[in-house]
Amino acid sequence: MDPNSKRKKESPPETSRSSPFPDEVLERILGLLKSNKDRSSVSLVCKDWYNAESWSRTHVFIGNCYSVSPEIVARRFPKIRSVTLKGKPRFSDFNLVPRNWGADIQSWLVVFASKYPFLEELRLKRMTVTDESLEFLALNFPDFKALSLLSCDGFSTDGLAAIATHCKNLTELDIQENGIDDKSGNWLSCFPENFSSLEVLNFANLNSDVNFDALEKLVSRCKSLKVLKVNKNVSLEQLQRLLVCTPQLTEIGTGSFSQELTGCQYTELENTFNHCKSLETLSGLWEATAPYLPVLYPACTNLTFLNLGYAALQSHELANLLRHCPQLRRLWVLDTVEDKGLEAVGSNCPLLEELRVFPADPFDEEIIRGVTEAGFVAVSYGCRRLHYVLYFCRQMTNAAVATIVQNCPNFTHFRLCIMNPGQPDYMTNEPMDEAFGAVVKTCSKLQRLSVSGLLTDLTFVYIGRYAKNLETLSVAFAGSSDWGMQCVLGGCPKLRKLEIRDCPFGNATLLSGLEKYESMRSLWMSSCNVTMNGCRQLAREMPRLNVEVMKEEGSDDIQADKVYVYRSVAGPRRDAPPSVLTLSGL
């Protein structure tokens, strides 16, 4: 049925309507709204606006795939062209969620095939995606354009081959950090000879060799290509040949960036990068060594995002590179750059807004290197616009954090990971309470906080009292009693996601959040002191929450090892594996 005529039948006659605007005008205006938050607000004004918003929405973001069913989504939003879906709880990235937990995309695709046959974009995070689903996607959506998979699992390169073979209008294929069964690189050769619509191609995290000839031909005929991120099997010489065809790239992932080049080849590479004047994002450099980094310099003039998260650079190599990146806003590095490298960040990147420092050797305690509090402090002195940080380190002090937030009071995301669980301030031996106290007192715009180190309830009292804009909180190996977390649950009005592991919080914590959970996306508690009875009580008192307990093998029936609580309008899910108990209040 024509969707327009269906809508006219359903809307009330002109005379009884309160709105002065015809539907079309209202929809046109609301169609200009892009932010989902705005759209949610708008939809609550009145029924007409609710309907107009529903009809004009083309992109839907679903932060928890079990909070709603595909049927409900389709009923409310008939004209969706782009879907973003997130599945498993975030701690599944760290192996805390059983493999067959759920979040399978297939049931969504089946509904979409019928209700959104014109679907163009699908962006998935932490979903299970099988090869069959990828093939189903490729065959049932003729307009399909963009596929992005991050931290997903369940598929192999066969699924990618299906996408390459059948999606005639594909503009984006973005495969990032997934648990993929990498059988071969043949999928790339499946793009038809006349296929030329690709704008984004990211296969940086795949390990198998692709056919270089096929890649080169693909890249030369896709004239609109803007983003190209190759995997580490692509050599420097090959990269140079690709870039010669594509000087217009805004994002480049260089692959391993390693090879012994002749003088002549080196010069050619330099010239090629000299022509890459549109570059905004640079990543890869997996095996880059100092002699070859300088070829990048001329391409970095307008660089805003430098991702060295897989490139084990030394401090002086980073320093030299950063001198050529005056416009840098976002920087991801490994802690091989050490404090000295971070000093160079402070000196060379005045516009920096985001810094992520990953550990190169997270499990090896014998080689105590990496970054310390000194590096972080140095960055804070030089980069006053810093508002997003993710920092893995082995030592920290309360004083350092206090200095850091004094220099940079605009933090929206503060994620500090002191890698040894429960480690105190290494100079004073005190808990790190005052550090996070300083963060929440000073950074009024704080939205996301991850805490670490030795923490007592005081940290959480501070958070509850001061972190009025906090939306996401991650806690591990911290706290002394339920009191602390009760302060958080009672105090942070905007809290949406709370994830806790290995803390001495129990049923009192769980049940103190009763009034809050319906305004939150989810709660995760694992290896705490929550019991099955506590969970049952929660389920009884809040029937519209899904309360799920993941049972470990061999554990008793009293402790609730892993608890995942989330609001849902779709009721308890029916696809849970046997190890996941759904406690229903009904």
Added chain:
Amino acid sequence: MAYEGDLNLKATELRLGLPGSDEPKKQASAPSIRSNKRASPEIAEESRTRSNSSASIAENGDRGIDEPPAKAQVVGWPPIRSYRKNCFQTKQNDAEGEGACMYVKVRVDGAPYLRKIDLKVYKSYPELLKALENMFKLTIGEYSEREGYNGSNYSPTYEDKEGDWMLVGDVPWEMFICSCKRLRIMKGSETKGLSCL
């Protein structure tokens, strides 16, 4: 994947000091839960066991005598995505310590045992040679392109990626770092032989 042949540096490294004495800058009172050597997290990861996240004691048969007792291993900590974890494990299993550190064996002719040094700690030849001189209590002398190392009985050499033994100092430092697999400080008449060529 040879997890057994892991870099068990502490056990193989010979240090002068009382048994049980530790590195100077250890953290103060840290709790008993610590992450262990690389072997166990991978095995836990590979087989996706649902091990209890608070304490699964790793098996550890091959520790040296002055090693602290096996520490409890924590699943999913530090919070690094599996993809990134696997990436670096592979890198380090492939190439003995490319990346964050680069330990190579050092043999000195006539010495009873070998040593190991981290090449990444040094930024230049003079630094490296000085460190070697300190470690072995010997003098290496001045490098010259024409005559190798003059003024002493010792010549530092290294094995490169192609298996050839080269004189330390001929190629730029960065290139040396990338190609050096192990060092040997040759002594006496052999070195004279080199400079006679």
